[in-house]
Amino acid sequence: MVFCHCGRDAIIQTSWTSKNPGRRFYACPVQGSNCGFIGWYDQERCQRCVDIIPGLLRGKNKLEVDVQKLGHSNVLFEGKLRESEANSRKLKMYLVISWVCFAIYVMLS
Structure with missing residues (x-):
């Protein structure tokens, strides 16, 4: 001790x-x-360790910052993806409605 x-x-x-x-x-x-x-x-x-470790630490710190930035970007892209999926569902519904209206028009003509 x-x-x-x-x-x-x-x-x-x-x-x-x-x-x-x-x-x-x-x-x-x-x-x-x-x-x-x-x-x-x-x-x-050893001297080689003393020379190398600071560079490795700088690299590790930079990678941690990059991972954090990518995490924020990922959150933004997930939000945009949800918006795009909702928009896609809405457009598909409009397409089906337009085809139904077209079919009714053809049948009544």
């Missing part, structure tokens, strides 16, 4: 700095305490 400087059980958090992306460390569980950094939970990452 690792303790912070104020005597509490330290918690594990994840660093997302450019120097230590994704590296876990021990920190004080009290928000805003002055204990600060206590120590590393993980071993130091």
Whole structure:
């Protein structure tokens, strides 16, 4: 068990700095305490990991934004589809009515 400087059980958090992306460390569980950094939970990452992880995170964040935009677009298109289907049903009904009227006209002529 690792303790912070104020005597509490330290918690594990994840660093997302450019120097230590994704590296876990021990920190004080009290928000805003002055204990600060206590120590590393993980071993130091290789340089290639340090170079690659920030780019992967940027790509992931961009994809999440794109998915959110596509979700909003999908909602809009579903609404337009419902409107088009309703309009299509109405036009089919008008077509049937016009053919019935035409048939009655031909029969009465």
